[in-house]
Amino acid sequence: MPNFSGAKTDERLVELWLARRAPSTRRKYAEDLAKFRDFTENEPLAAVTLSDLYDFAGFISVLMAPSSQGRVLATIKSLLSFANKVGYLPFNVGAAVELPKIKDTLSERILTEAEAHRLMNAPRNARDRALLSVLYAGALRREEAVRLKWRDLKDRDDLGGGVGQATLFGKGSKTGIALLPASVYSQVLALRKVSEGTADGKAERYAAEDEPVFRSRKRRNGLGGHLEVSQVNRIVAKAAxxxxxxxxxxxxxxxxxxxxxxxxxxxxxxxxxxxxRHSSIATTGRYLHARPNDSSALHLGL
Structure with missing residues (x-):
């Protein structure tokens, strides 16, 4: 099919697509498109796949309410449809993407910053406060948090005094990296000093490299093992x-x-x-880094 648009670049195509729309609509569409371009790292429209669109839809599902998700996805679908109709693209990959039709409940599941801080500060014991802070600051899943051992942590003084890094192990063989702000990492490090009963009373020591960071109070062979996921659920519920x-x-x-x-x-x-650390079937290799130098964890109010 010939390219009737006359556009030689994505930028020119977008100009044509926006040309006859109201100024307010152009601004909103441009903002929506910028989100998608940021996510795909400015991948050319001709290279956008259905996997890219599904990955993007999954990503914004944790950022936006369904109504906003639908608007952003509708914008991307409109551009791809236009590009196909004028011959700029040979096919419309956006046609296969359906807009969200679910009840708008995401806003009910988003904590304000003040609520998040109240939740993290609610537990009376240091372990639970540190656990909640790590879940929030590092965006950890429960399974990733309970599997942490001391050998999985290391200092990242190159990023500023006190910043830490955690190597994460999820389900199967999935591995990830999380950076922890100094205010959170210091809470975690304070847990390494453990007290144990001896014949002479209590003795303090530093936990070994292969011991759990978040230790259960359930004793196994005299020592507490890893927290269980069900225990994390109860800790969060009690803190709330x-x-x-x-x-x-x-x-x-x-x-x-x-x-x-x-x-x-x-x-x-x-x-x-x-x-x-969103899973992606179209991963580009940037998702996992052995030593990342930035993280949204370092941009929170911590």
């Missing part, structure tokens, strides 16, 4: 109750809150995506 929150808050709410708060602070979308 102690903080005076009457909603059924789960650990994943802190991950949602991280994304929402980083986005509100104008953090780059690609950086939030990488920090959340």
């Amino acid at each position: 109750k102690d903080a005076g929150m009457d909603r059924p808050i789960s650990p994943h709410w802190l991950r949602h809150a991280h994304a929402s708060h980083a986005h509100a602070r104008k953090t780059d979308l690609a950086l939030i995506r990488d920090t959340l």
Whole structure:
């Protein structure tokens, strides 16, 4: 099919697509398109795949309410449809993407920054406060947090005094990296000194490299093992109750809150995506880094 648009570049095509729209609409569409271009790292429209669109839809599902998700996806679909109709693209990959039709409940599951801080400060013991802070600051999943061992942590003084790095192990063989702001990393390091009963009373020592960071109070061979996921659920639920929150808050709410708060602070979308360690069947190799130098964790109010 001939290219009737006359456009030689994506930028020119976008100009033609926006040309006859109202100024306010042009601004909004340009903002929506910028989100997608940030996510795909300015990948040419001709190279955009269905996988890219599904990955983007999944990504914004933790940032926006369904109504906003639908508007952004409709904008991208409109551009791709226009590009195909005028012959700039040989096919319309956006035609296969459906807009969200779910109840608008995401806003009910997003904590404000003040609520997130109340939740993190609610537990009376240091372990639980550190756990909640790590879930929020590092955008960790429950499974990633409970699997942490001391050997998985290291200092990142090159990023500023006190910043730490955690190597994460998720389900299967998935591995990720999370940076922890100094205020959070210091809470975690304080847990390494453990007290144990001896014949002479209590003795303090530093936990070994292969011991859990978040130790259960259930004793196995005299030592507490890793926390279980069900225990994390109970810790978060109790913290929410102690903080005076009457909603059924789960650990994943802190991950949602991280994304929402980083986005509100104008953090780059690609950086939030990488920090959340979203699984992608079209991964480019940028999702996982052995030594990342930035993270949306460092752009929160911590």
